[in-house]
Amino acid sequence: xxxxxxxxxxxxxxxxxxxxxxxxxxxxxxxxxxxxxxxxxxxxxxxxxxxxxxxxxxxxxxxxxxxxxxxxxxxxxxxxxxxxxxxxxxxxxxxxxxxxxxxxxxxxxxxxxxxxxxxxxxxxxxxxxxxxxxxxxxxxxxxxxxxxxxxxxxxxxxxxxxxxxxxxxxxxxxxxxxxxxxxxxxxxxxxxxxxxxxxxxxxxxxxxxxxxxxxxxxxxxxxxxxxxxxxxxxxxxxxxxxxxxxxxxxxxxxxxxxxxxxxxxxxxxxxxxxxxx
Numbered sequence: 001x002x003x004x005x006x007x008x009x010x011x012x013x014x015x016x017x018x019x020x021x022x023x024x025x026x027x028x029x030x031x032x033x034x035x036x037x038x039x040x041x042x043x044x045x046x047x048x049x050x051x052x053x054x055x056x057x058x059x060x061x062x063x064x065x066x067x068x069x070x071x072x073x074x075x076x077x078x079x080x081x082x083x084x085x086x087x088x089x090x091x092x093x094x095x096x097x098x099x100x101x102x103x104x105x106x107x108x109x110x111x112x113x114x115x116x117x118x119x120x121x122x123x124x125x126x127x128x129x130x131x132x133x134x135x136x137x138x139x140x141x142x143x144x145x146x147x148x149x150x151x152x153x154x155x156x157x158x159x160x161x162x163x164x165x166x167x168x169x170x171x172x173x174x175x176x177x178x179x180x181x182x183x184x185x186x187x188x189x190x191x192x193x194x195x196x197x198x199x200x201x202x203x204x205x206x207x208x209x210x211x212x213x214x215x216x217x218x219x220x221x222x223x224x225x226x227x228x229x230x231x232x233x234x235x236x237x238x239x240x241x242x243x244x245x246x247x248x249x250x251x252x253x254x255x256x257x258x259x260x261x262x263x264x265x266x267x268x269x270x271x272x273x274x275x276x277x
Contacts, residue, residue, distance in 0.1 A: 003262040006255070007036040007061065007080065008191070008213070008241030011049070014039035014065075014132045017247025020049040026246075028056040030256025034265065036063035036080060036241070041096045043084045044130045061265075064089075065191060066180065067096075069171035073200055075190075077177040078213065078239065081272055082186035089184040099170040100133050107138055110165040111158060116147050135159045136248075151248060175207050182210075185276075187268055189239045192216045193230075194223050205234050210271065215240025217254050237268055 010016030011023050016039070018026065027035050035058060037045055043064050050060045064079045082089065101124075108120050123141040124133060131137070139154035148154040158165040172180075178188040187210040193201050195218055205212070214227040215238075231238040242254040 003034055003265075004030075004032050004256070004259050005034040005261065005265060006030075006032050006241040006244070006259045007063065007239050008038050008065075008078065008216070008243045009035055009255075010039055010065075010243070010245045011037055011045045013042050013045035013130055015134065015136050016245045017249070020045050020052055024049065024052045024056055024058065026255055027053075027058055032256060032259065033057065034059045034061065034262075036061040038063040038065040038078055038241075040065050040076075040132055040134075041067055041093055041100075042130070042132045043082070043089070043093065046084050062186075064093075064181070066177040067169060067171060068174040068177040069169075070174055070203070071197075071200060073196060074169070074171070075174050075196065075200065075204065076192070077174055077181065077209075078189040078191045079177075079181035079184070079186040080189060080239070080268060082181060082184040084184075086184035089180060092180050096170075097132060103167050103169060104133055104138060106167040107135070107159070107165050110167065111138075111142075114158070114164060116142070116158075118142060118145060118147060174204055174209075178208055178210075185272075187211060187237060187271060189213055189237065192218050192243065193227055194219045201230075205230070205236065209236065211237030211239055211268075213240055214238040215258055215260055216243055217251065217258055218243075237271060238264055239268075240264070 012019050037049055046062050053060045061080055062082050062084050066077045068075045105120055111118055123138050139151045142148045142154040143151050181188040189211040190204050190209050191213050193212055212227055212231050240260040242258040244255045
């Protein structure tokens, strides 16, 4: 049997729609036997998920998706084979969670100034404490309170980038993200390069990325080939997955459709052995 591997999946611990239990069930149904959970700025789902996945004979590669920024563009860096007990990684993610909450407070203040009656409690009350809270949760709370006609309406009218209630995230640089991942024993991979300017991609590669996401739902066949060629030219690792979120993303069909094979993982493992030698 060929390995079917998806290295880009989100759970309800960040902005995914499904719990770890539900994710494992869906991955098993999709025929995946190796996965990485790459929640945004959170590793909290991983210990529980590893145990759940064992029951389905699914191997979990510890992962994370760190938010960074350069040239006013948000840049996501995936980390694989990270040590989830690394104290600096845990400390950084705690800082990031606190910053997210501060940002929610600032967005709420802007919404209040626009005459919308909503509080931070409205947003976080029904959320488990581990959730990395952000704009999707604010949008949902606005809809629940009848302040907007739909979840999307909240984004389009108020919360979208540079919208009237938009508040920038606190970001680190991509190089800092590499450092956090590498020092936690992991590999730093540039996420969905098809969504970024090519001069940014060039900088990210030259700044020391370990690899690049080649297979992704936003890449058509031409782009997939293009990024594979870039990976080959710069001796970068290639990665890929569905970037599955579920729910409002309407991307159920992507799970099991966008995947990589064992040779990609073997290349990663070889690089890790070489780096630790």
